[in-house]
Amino acid sequence: MKLAYWMYAGPAHIGTLRIASSFKNVQAIMHAPLGDDYFNVMRSMLERERNFTPVTTSVVDRKVLGRGSQDKVVDNIVRKDKEDSPDLIILTPTCTSSILQEDLQNFVARAQLSSDAAVMLADVNHYRVNELQAADRTLAQVIAFYLEKQVSLPGRTSTPSVNILGSTTLGFHNDHDIKELQKLFTDLGITVNVVAPKGCSVPDLVNLPRAWFNVAPYREIGPLAAQYLQEKYDQPYVDITPMGVVETARFIRRIQQILAEQGHIVDYEPYIRHQTYEVSQLAWFSRSIDCQNLQGKRVVVFGDTTHAAAMTKILAREMNVTVVFAGTFCKYDEQWLQQEIGQYCEEVIATDDHTRIGDMIARAEPAAIFGTQMERHIGKRLDIPCGVISAPIHIQNFPVGYRPFLGYEGTNHIADLVYNSFTLGMEDHMLEVFSGHDTKEVVTKTLTAAGELDWDAAANKELGKVPGFVRSKVKRNTEKYARDQNLSRITLEVMYAAKEAAGA
Amino acid sequence: MQAVYECETGNYHTFCPISCVAWLYQKIEDSFFLVIGTKTCGYFLQNAMGVMIFAEPRYAMAELEEGDISAKLNPFEELKGLCEQVKKDRNPSVIVWIGTCTTEIIKMDLEGIAQQVESALGIPIVVARANGLDYAFTQGEDQVLAAMARRCPTDPVAEEKKERAGLKTFLPFGKKEKEEPPKPAHAPLVLFGSLIDPVVNQLTLELQKQGITVSGWLPAPRFGELPPLTRDTYVVGVNPFLARTASVLSRTLQCKLITAPFPIGPDGTRAWIEAICQALGVEPMGLAEREAKIWESLAPDLAFLNGKSVFFMGDNLLEISLARFLIRCGMKVQEVGIPYLDRRYQGAEIELLERTCAEMGHPAVRIVEKPDNYYQLQRIRELSPDLVITGMAHANPLEARGYNTKWSVEFTFSQIHGFTNSHDVLRLVRKPLDRNNALNALGWEKLIQEV
Numbered sequence: 001m002k003l004a005y006w007m008y009a010g011p012a013h014i015g016t017l018r019i020a021s022s023f024k025n026v027q028a029i030m031h032a033p034l035g036d037d038y039f040n041v042m043r044s045m046l047e048r049e050r051n052f053t054p055v056t057t058s059v060v061d062r063k064v065l066g067r068g069s070q071d072k073v074v075d076n077i078v079r080k081d082k083e084d085s086p087d088l089i090i091l092t093p094t095c096t097s098s099i100l101q102e103d104l105q106n107f108v109a110r111a112q113l114s115s116d117a118a119v120m121l122a123d124v125n126h127y128r129v130n131e132l133q134a135a136d137r138t139l140a141q142v143i144a145f146y147l148e149k150q151v152s153l154p155g156r157t158s159t160p161s162v163n164i165l166g167s168t169t170l171g172f173h174n175d176h177d178i179k180e181l182q183k184l185f186t187d188l189g190i191t192v193n194v195v196a197p198k199g200c201s202v203p204d205l206v207n208l209p210r211a212w213f214n215v216a217p218y219r220e221i222g223p224l225a226a227q228y229l230q231e232k233y234d235q236p237y238v239d240i241t242p243m244g245v246v247e248t249a250r251f252i253r254r255i256q257q258i259l260a261e262q263g264h265i266v267d268y269e270p271y272i273r274h275q276t277y278e279v280s281q282l283a284w285f286s287r288s289i290d291c292q293n294l295q296g297k298r299v300v301v302f303g304d305t306t307h308a309a310a311m312t313k314i315l316a317r318e319m320n321v322t323v324v325f326a327g328t329f330c331k332y333d334e335q336w337l338q339q340e341i342g343q344y345c346e347e348v349i350a351t352d353d354h355t356r357i358g359d360m361i362a363r364a365e366p367a368a369i370f371g372t373q374m375e376r377h378i379g380k381r382l383d384i385p386c387g388v389i390s391a392p393i394h395i396q397n398f399p400v401g402y403r404p405f406l407g408y409e410g411t412n413h414i415a416d417l418v419y420n421s422f423t424l425g426m427e428d429h430m431l432e433v434f435s436g437h438d439t440k441e442v443v444t445k446t447l448t449a450a451g452e453l454d455w456d457a458a459a460n461k462e463l464g465k466v467p468g469f470v471r472s473k474v475k476r477n478t479e480k481y482a483r484d485q486n487l488s489r490i491t492l493e494v495m496y497a498a499k500e501a502a503g504a
Numbered sequence: 505m506q507a508v509y510e511c512e513t514g515n516y517h518t519f520c521p522i523s524c525v526a527w528l529y530q531k532i533e534d535s536f537f538l539v540i541g542t543k544t545c546g547y548f549l550q551n552a553m554g555v556m557i558f559a560e561p562r563y564a565m566a567e568l569e570e571g572d573i574s575a576k577l578n579p580f581e582e583l584k585g586l587c588e589q590v591k592k593d594r595n596p597s598v599i600v601w602i603g604t605c606t607t608e609i610i611k612m613d614l615e616g617i618a619q620q621v622e623s624a625l626g627i628p629i630v631v632a633r634a635n636g637l638d639y640a641f642t643q644g645e646d647q648v649l650a651a652m653a654r655r656c657p658t659d660p661v662a663e664e665k666k667e668r669a670g671l672k673t674f675l676p677f678g679k680k681e682k683e684e685p686p687k688p689a690h691a692p693l694v695l696f697g698s699l700i701d702p703v704v705n706q707l708t709l710e711l712q713k714q715g716i717t718v719s720g721w722l723p724a725p726r727f728g729e730l731p732p733l734t735r736d737t738y739v740v741g742v743n744p745f746l747a748r749t750a751s752v753l754s755r756t757l758q759c760k761l762i763t764a765p766f767p768i769g770p771d772g773t774r775a776w777i778e779a780i781c782q783a784l785g786v787e788p789m790g791l792a793e794r795e796a797k798i799w800e801s802l803a804p805d806l807a808f809l810n811g812k813s814v815f816f817m818g819d820n821l822l823e824i825s826l827a828r829f830l831i832r833c834g835m836k837v838q839e840v841g842i843p844y845l846d847r848r849y850q851g852a853e854i855e856l857l858e859r860t861c862a863e864m865g866h867p868a869v870r871i872v873e874k875p876d877n878y879y880q881l882q883r884i885r886e887l888s889p890d891l892v893i894t895g896m897a898h899a900n901p902l903e904a905r906g907y908n909t910k911w912s913v914e915f916t917f918s919q920i921h922g923f924t925n926s927h928d929v930l931r932l933v934r935k936p937l938d939r940n941n942a943l944n945a946l947g948w949e950k951l952i953q954e955v
Contacts, residue, residue, distance in 0.1 A: 001572050001582040003589060004546050004565040011543035033605040033636035034843075035520025038548050040897035050904035050952050053897065056515050056878070062637050065609070076515065083878065095542035096605040099573055127570040130543075392551070 006354045006374055008329035008392055009304075013094045014039055014170075015134030015221075016122040017055055019142065020090045022169045022197035027086040027117075028055045031073050031104065032094040043169060046395050056080055060097055069100070070107055077111035077119055087202045088118045088142070098126040118202075120145055132220040132304065132330065135168065139197055140224035146205040147232065153209045160259050161191040163211040163229075165237075166222030167198035172307070172391040173405050174198070180407035181217065184242070188255065188268060196225075209233040213258045215251075217241050217406060219306040220330065236261070242406050243310035244318055244414065245282050248275075275408045282411035285419070286319050294319050297422065300361055301326040301345070302371040303390025305333045307405070309340045311370050311389050314414060316344035321418075324364045325349060327357065329372075354378075368421045383472065387421040453479050455490045462492055477502055505861035507854065507869045509845075514876020517897045518819045518843050519913070520548055521634040521644030522602050527917070528648055529562045531698045534726050536596035537563035538586065540614070541604030562594060568606055579612055584621045591627055598727040600648060603633035628727065630655060640843035642745040642820045642916060645698055649722055649749040653696070653757060656722065656733040688717035690784040694731045694759070696722040696749055697742035699921060706922045707742065707767060714781055714788055722749070733757050738783055740776070742767055742921060744853060745821035747846035763849070765856040767921050768822070769829030769929065770798040775856055798923045802833070805930040810834035812937070815889035817898060818842045818875050819912035824850055826893070826915060828857040829929065831866050838887045841875035891937060906950040908936040 013030065017039045020028035030037055037057040043049050058076040060069055077089050091108055093100075104121050112119045123141060124134040147153070162185055167178040178195060185192050193211035194200060208214075214229055214237040216222030226237035236258050242251035249272045256268045276283050285291060299321055301312045305328045315321040323345035328337050334350035342348055351357065358378045361369060369379045369386040373394045379386035388397065389405075404410040455463065466474050481498035482490050522545055525537045539545055546565040566586050571577040587599055603614050618629040632651040634644035695707065695718055708718045720731020722739075733739070739753045740762040754761035764779030765772045774795040781788040799806075814830055816823045818841025827837045847854065861869060872880075877898065884892060884907065892902055892909045899909045914932055919925045 001540075001566050001568060001577070001579075001586060003586050004567045005561060007543065007546050007550055010547040010551065013544070014547065034516075034518060034640055035522070035548070035636035036544055036605075037517050037897075038519070038551070040517060041519075041895075042551055044897050044900045048900055050901060052881075052901045057517065059515055060605075060637065065637060095544045096609065099606065099609050127573065 008352050008354070008372065008374070010131035010392070011095050012124045012126045012129050012131060012134035013092050013122075014042075015129075015131035015136075016090065016092045016124060016138045018131070018135050018168050018170050019138040019197050019221075020092075020122075021054055022167065022199075023088070023142070024199065024201045025084075025086050026054060026088045026090065026202060027080050027084055028090045028092060029073065029077055029080060030055060030057045030092055030094065031060060031069060031097045031102075032057050033060045033096055036094045036096060046393060047170060047398055049169075054084070054086070060100075065100075069097075069102060070110075073104075073107045074111045074114075077107075078114045081111075081115040081117045086117045088120065089115065090120055090122050090138075090142075092122040092124075093126065095126045118145070133332070135221045136224045139165070139221060140228050142197070142202065143205055143208065143225050144228055144232075146202060147208065150206050153233070154207060155210070156212060157191065157193065157210050159191060160189065160262075160264050161193040161211045162255075163193050163208055163214045163235075164195045165214055165216045165225050166218040167195050168221055169198060170393055171198075171218075171221075172304075172393055172397055173399075173403055176402055176404035177217070177406040177410070179402075180404035180409050181215070181242070183409075184252075184407045187271065188252065189266070190255070190259075209235065211235065212262055212264075213237060213255070215239075215255075217306075219309070219333065219336070220304055241306050241310050243307075243410060244314035245276055245280055245408075245411050246317055247310060247313060248407060248411070280408040280411040282314075282318060282415045285415040291319070291419075294321050294418075294422065296320070296322055297367045298322045298324050298364065299368045299370060300324055300364055300366045300375075301389070302328070302357055302369070302375050304328060305330045305337050307390040309337055310405075311414075312341045312344050314411075315370070315418070316341075319418065322346075324366055325360060327351065368418075370418075370421070385421045387417045389417070452488065453482055453490055454488060456492075458492050459490045459495055462495060505858050505866065505868050507858055507861075507871050509871050509873070511873040512876045512879065513874045514879060516818065516841075516843070516875050516877045516880075517895050518641040519895070520545070520636050521639040521641055521647065522549065522604060523641060524634060524644030524648060525549065525563050525602060528600075528645060528698055528723065531700070532598070532600075532723050532725065532727060534597035534728075535562060535600055536590050536594050536598070537600045537602060538566050538590065539563065539602040539604065540566040540568065540583070540607050540612070541602075542568050542606050545604050545606075562596065564590070568610075573606070573610060575610070580617050580620055583617055584624055587621055587625055587627070587629070591625055596627070598628045598630060600630045600632060600651075602644070602648075603631060603635060605635045605637050608633065608635050608637055628655065640819075640821070642743070642822070643748075643844065645743070646746045646748045649696055649698070649746060650752045652723055652730065653733070653749060653752045655727075656730045656757075658733060658757070688719070690716065690786060691760075692719040692732075692734075692737045693717070693780065693784065694720045694722060694733060694737055694739050695742055696739060696753065697746055698723055699742060700919065701725070703919050703921050703925065706924045710773070710777065710922055711780065714777060714786055714791075716780060716784060716786055733759050735759070738762055738780075740764060740780055740783075741849070742776075743822070744825050744850050747849035750849050763852045765828070765853040766825045768825040769832065770795045770802070770923055770926050771832050771860070772825055772829060772853075772856065773921075773923050773926070775852070779852065794923060798926050802927060802930060805927070805934060806833050808934060808937075809930065811836065812890040813838050813887070814891045814893060814933070815880075815884055815887065816840045816842070817877065817880055817892065817894040817912070818872065819893075819895040820916045821845075822912075822915050822920075823893075824853050824857060824871070826929070827869060828853065828860050829926075830933065831857070831860050831864055831869070833930065834864070836866065837869055838889050839880070839883060840869055840871045841880060842871060842873055845871065845873050891933065904951045908940050910936050 020026050040053040043053045058073050108119050108121045122138050182192050194208050214226045216226040216239050229235045238254050240251040242248040252268050301308050308326055308328045312323050312326040316323050325347040326345045327349035329352040331350045338348045354374050369375045370389045372390050376386040403413050478495050478498040481501050522539050529537045614631045618631045622629045630651045632647040634647045724730050735758045737759045739759045744766050753759045762783045765775040767773040767776040774791050813836040815838045823840045823842045827840045892907050893912050902909045920929045
């Protein structure tokens, strides 16, 4: 048992349902007690989904518990088959019902006998994997389920083509990312063959082997399917996340290489140059005089592995910002993260303990945080701005306007996000004047530490002139200095001495 | 006009009963709620309820892991450890353990363990089984209140002298001299049901107007202030989902239960007060006038709602009371879905509903227990109600198909009780109709692609 106040990733069945509800005309049956079916609420409320979520709960209640749920589950699968004529019905238990250790595989086999739809059991361990791992696995499972039934498979397309793996419901800016990728492939003269799972019909999965290669832009959901397709159908895949100018270019160059390996020679360099210099504003943003003050700013990055890695690279490499630490809640992927960004930040961590992250942020006192909704709240408490860069999703992560994180348009959105998360330009100078930076120790527990220190009229007036957004920081620094010097009265002199001390 | 009952035993959606934590921890100020369940439970509270309070919440998950499920770990040691930490970090006066489906399935003896942990740590632990195997949404509160009722002092005289020696040290205000309220002329009356403070005050004052003194509420704002309960105490519920609490109070603790319609809408509020007056032998004064006055103030809403139809998909067990009030307002109720109906505890409410139907010339109400959401959607398509009151999962899809909807949870969280808040109920009901009337001029009727 562990005490938990906050979870960075949901339980496994949420991942399975994200995949099931992403496909067109697929129904899911949840074998679960009343109340476990809040996935439907998340989908309909967070994503403002207009359609009924294709997930039905076969309710486990006391009676079902007593006599076993086999008939009920089978009946519900068969009933759903008649009602909605889906192509596929996916059965999943939840943490709760998986303890019952019923032979769900057998339920599925029985239901299959009376259903026109294909029926399958999502095969995940509900106590060992989280939402993201379960989603990755379910996607691969569904793909294998369809491909392995095929006797003969279609050949490759005559012109270069690609599958995009990892489009899902309830994903972080996922719809916009996928749209941006599709635009990118159009620009590159590559036909998008299948986008899965979101928006894809399961019968179309048999077309997957037609593509020349796969892209799995997210480290969390998609790679297992891409690996499966590589092993089985010799389809290469790109697992670079095209986020930021440098990584997007690397992504495109890798594609160029894959196409060349298959006999199609292209030169994407002019395209990359054009996008970097003229379309994306990020490169120029980093060079603009306004952003000179970004240099050496200390920030903290936390999120899923994909976004934590990409954001760290952008901040450190493309904006010359100092990343104090970067971390992920995907504990199982620590090694990869270390490898990817070890050189771009002072420390890499993997934990799903939000209090630990909160404490680390409080100690680091960064100028900004790039994290999840949780870090946004930590930032609020500490008065540190935070840009949200990763799931767990929140209704705010479904903006109505177009806000991708991937591709060249994504770089613009990220530039805005970074800009809006910092105090820059002339504002920043006010901070410099009063040494707002680099307070490494917490002075007192309260933010304003009013306590027993006495500010004289002139000092108070001076403090009043400091812009509101940095005032408390200046006050804190000055008071910390005064305490260290055993001064009980703060005068103008003390203020400036504090500034000098901090500068030294 | 007898209601027509049906039990569909279908696949339906409501919130998990552990959601009661969201409002109860706020209500009982010195409490800490520990939900003993899986990741699924925790993610629900955080995500679907959207109530995870980031800064120092007074509730948390005791997340069951593989070792707990396979009984490799000793649940007493585990829970004791967590509660020790909670006691150290938050120092609550009471820890409420919320049992879930999982603790039911693995048959964890929560009550037994709680006793041990209670004596080991010296902090009261109340156990409520708010699981989805047996209960729906608001019934979670019922479980907590039923468990808390057993902690009410049973002998008020001895109680005030002793101040419950064992608990004394944990009650921050334990030593404060209590002002002795004048002894009421009637037998003691305790109200049960969790309402926010303004509504508590409104109902208390409303009864005061009748010369009735409320001696206490269950839950009380502080654990140490739970009202004394004896065989002479009259108890009455304010919410229709508290059947088990009512049964613990009346059967186990031998209190005198007043069965009344619930104080929702002017009609229900009047009937509720009348039933209390009758039980306590108090002659009601000016109630009819008070009710008439409220109805008068509701006239514009009534004119608007008259003849409009409403369909309850069923979610929070407030459905019967709301349906009764809306029928009195002149609306047509096409179906009352409800997760569970306790006909004994809701007896007076059902009677009032049937009487209301007869008086308003409304056809017999169709009450569907444990409805099947799929079949309900088909009925909604056939009946085209003017308004659907539904859980969150179906609201957006229905709205996209041109149906006016209202979230049922809004009735759970809004002030809807008593004369004073009658208008608020109708405001909730009117809001979607008014909004969509305003937007209708644009001609965007159905915002989905027709198949």
